[in-house]
Amino acid sequence: MASLGSLTEFVASQDELVREAALTLPHEFSRCTYSLGPIRQAVYLCLTCAVPRGLCSSCSIACHTDHEQIELFPKRNFRCDCPTTAIPHGCTLHRSIEGENMENKYDQNFRSIFCRCSRPYDPKSERETMIQCLACEDWFHESCLHLRTRPSSRQASPVPETKVTTHDDDANDNQSEASSSGLPPPLISAEDYDAFVCSSCVCSIDTLRRYAGTQGAIMVVRDAEDSSWRKLDGNASGMNASTTTEGDLLDIDDSLAAPGQKRSRSQSFHSEGPERKKQHISPEPSSPCLAPSPNPVAQAIFQGSQLLSDTKASLGAGDVFLTEGWRERWCRCSRCFPSLSGHPYLLEEEETYEPPEDPDSGLSLEELGMRALERLPRDRAIDGIRAFNDMRDDLLAYLRPFAQEGRIVSEADVRLFFESLREGQRGY
Template sequence: MAARKGDSDINNILSSEEELEEALCVLAGSDPENCSYSKGYVKRQAVFACNTCTPSDAEPAGVCLACVNKCHDGHDIFELYTKRNFRCDCGNRKFGGFQCQLNPVSPLNLNLYSHNFRGIYCTCGRPYPDADDQDDNEMIQCVVCEDWFHSRHLGCPVAEPEELQEMVCEACMNKAPFLWTYAARIAVPPVIHVSDPEEEVQVDVEGEDNEDRHRRGEEPSFSEEPVNRSSPGKRTHEEMTGRPAKGTTKIVECKLKELQARGLERLRQGAVFWPYSWRAELCTCTSCKRAYVAAGVQFLLDQSDTILAYEKRGLEEPFGQHPLMALINSMDHVQQLEVIYGFNELTTSISEFLDQCASEGKTVTVEAVHQFFEELKARKRRRTSDGNQ
């Protein structure tokens, strides 16, 4: 389903094994131990921004999962979910004298940076979570610009989660206007305006051929089998050989032209929600491929670009086979990061506890472990109490 951020309560999160599974899915596809810089511009990975090292008045920068764990532990971190074609910035000139612990200082990268790297989202430019916003905080990610939008700022009704896979915001739809043509047929819901209802019926009449369309002054449909006007019993050169006759060019079907010929339109307003496998419906003819490149959305033709494909790859990796992954499967993606932060904090605290016992020569007893967890609970209650004041 579409990537969503929602209100989160850490107590509710930890009480649900299914939610805990989903919390780690977004991180399973990224390496938690090794900086991703050497891999170049990674097709998709979990990306973070560090407000401690690169505050809002500095140049925007992003770091990989491993660097968040190793280099920026305890810093003020913005989770950015995943970004495509991103190279880790940790330790480059944007960080001043800060040194990456996993990788030598690197030159500046050619990443794309948005206001998300400042910790703000949506057309309203607000942070998430927003302490000043008392309304529903659900946010949905655009698969093109990868910004997050409040559902109330999408300019359209929000489809039910089980009906959709991805969302494209209005601004990105207008940057690739041919997507509106596809939206009239396959988006959720297909809000269609037909200028002449009778014309649509005629277009869809079974058995109608291109000659009939030509008489009405319409474009031909390239999806139809060509009508053989030769006498019965004769076959064309192409039918006999499977190749066009010498000196002729075989017409390549264009799904976009076919949809345009049907005369269906969708109101070009608001974000658009797309069903599962919608990318497979996009035309891949040479002309359309050029249009995708010109609009900067050629990645839409890559089925492995989707979030679900990224998470599936992660679950096939060794990290994804960790016993914890048996617990995770249905949490929104901000909750995922909140849980992983909590998990990292817990493991850090346990490591510090064990190191302290070792340095003091103490034996780790059951009573000491119980006391340790009681202190963690008390610390959490104090933080919760302070946050409610």
């Protein structure tokens, strides 16, 4: 039978559990975010509910406690679905029943499917680190980004490396310092970049496509199908001269072809906090284009993908890893700015909602007990104090023989004491 040792050790162990709980859940989860409207916030997918919809942090804890859930991490412009008619499970925090959120976007993540490989995510078997795209906010395996060879076996994975980049920084909060569990370092490690944008999103943003493969916008490429993958960061020409020809570059958009001359946390806000002042963002119409010259290797990859040329597309997917300070490096001339302004997260850090701090977080067991008493009506508080004093006296009387005889209090002894209390027995 395991022994409890001394009461001091037992109390110390309980205090440690309280501290660990405060670090794990430091926020107060008593308010659904539905009333805040569409915001950027952590979203949880409930697998138990029949309809695949998203929950805010508070509802994931207060309303779906016993349900199986997957954390999708931050999603922008998202409104909690818990109090809506889309989820039959009633919301305990937002009492009014609301209509379905028609503006929410439910991508493949809401079917528990991730990455361009469309593999389901199983935290118990997935071994690879996954990285979140700043733009579409989907998650990608390192092997699918050509950062490593896909592991042959599946073991428990580490915390996802949220290079969530919009958050070029929120990413950093969620980002795992280690690479995939038990695997060698990837071609591009977490310390090498600040934000990740998948190839599909790069292709849809003209200025970002223009910067791809230049300094500070790293790509992963290879010279031939049988070559090793390597980094393309604008510091080297990239391919052999024979691989890229003038004809490969003819289709580059003329508007993009003009030649040109560890990290802070993302901003967060609370529902009752002061509104953060936004930086005024505008183009510089009279300025010359300062964007770097397009990297011929990168542009050949994009053209190959658009032309569905297997040979060219196999040289790289077109994903981009942006290094620290990338927002300050954009050219804001009349040609480059329009495609950036349609994606505000490319120009300034996004605010991410976090629940307010829990006033009880970090309090000791004694302090938590006193806080609970203070919230009770006076007559009930007095009854509670009397009951506690009675139990204390009984416990002291029960433990006195152990102290006098030098015996260790076992788990069975403690259980016997509380069983006796429940039966109303007195005198030991």
